[in-house]
Amino acid sequence: MDSFDKGWFVLQTYSGYENKVKENLLQRAQTYDMLENILRVEIPTQTVQVEKKGEMKEIEENRFPGYVLVEMVMTDDAWFVVRNTPNVTGFVGSHGNRSKPTPLLEEEIRAILASMGQSVQEFSLDVRVGDTVRIIDGAFSGYEGKVSEIDNNKVKMIISMFGNDTVAEVNMSQIAEL
Template structure:
């Protein structure tokens, strides 16, 4: 099994809705050698006629790990309850591609690992982002639902294209 001697990002597949629990166990068991994140996104949802901001997981069922993967660590991770598997192919543990990391870092480069709400406006058929984590990523926006305050964004994650909904405030151009 090929394991990296360099610090890389890896992905754990865990039981859905157990991401935070698994992250806490990993932080306690494995400690400071690794960084664990469960990326979240902020959305607006309507409940009882009022808009509320809520946090939802960006990739349900996944925990991202940054560190050096060796045989000892691999088997330590496998023992943690709630972890289904460390993503791998037949030969090696898979790392998150640098191109994918670039976009993820733009979106979640903050202490809370949360993707906030972006502000945008439409001009003819073009979308312009004025502030927030989606600035500069207009090309990846597939669809905007102004009524729900959400944008469908195409992200590459583990070499697969995924469409995720992110929160947006749609404003009229001044």
């Protein structure tokens, strides 16, 4: 059975092959018609100063040698294409025995991408405090509630659960306007 969990996953690669893995993965996504499942491939880098021949130079180096980040919808087919990409040795967070990996936490990927000057996908919903919205994904899927706070891509809202008002915190991607 396919799992449709979208998230950022960490691939293990042979050190020094990160760029080749990125190139191969993007090519395979196109070849296997997986562009809607394999969304982004990133290699976290940082600028460092090194001394070469008595001069200080700035160079880009991998922050995590041997690792590549991929944003994907974790379907069986996408998982197969990614894990069988040349020079990919596995997923971080997979417990072996053909188990699917765990995605990075939103805070982790946000911090990594921010350090590279990039961002996690922003959402363009026109939602304000006081609006009523429907939760379309996650544990509270199907509930409607009133937005009480918006912070970045996180939304706190009041939902009625078992006859009591409860505060639910969800990602912007998990709600839809009514």
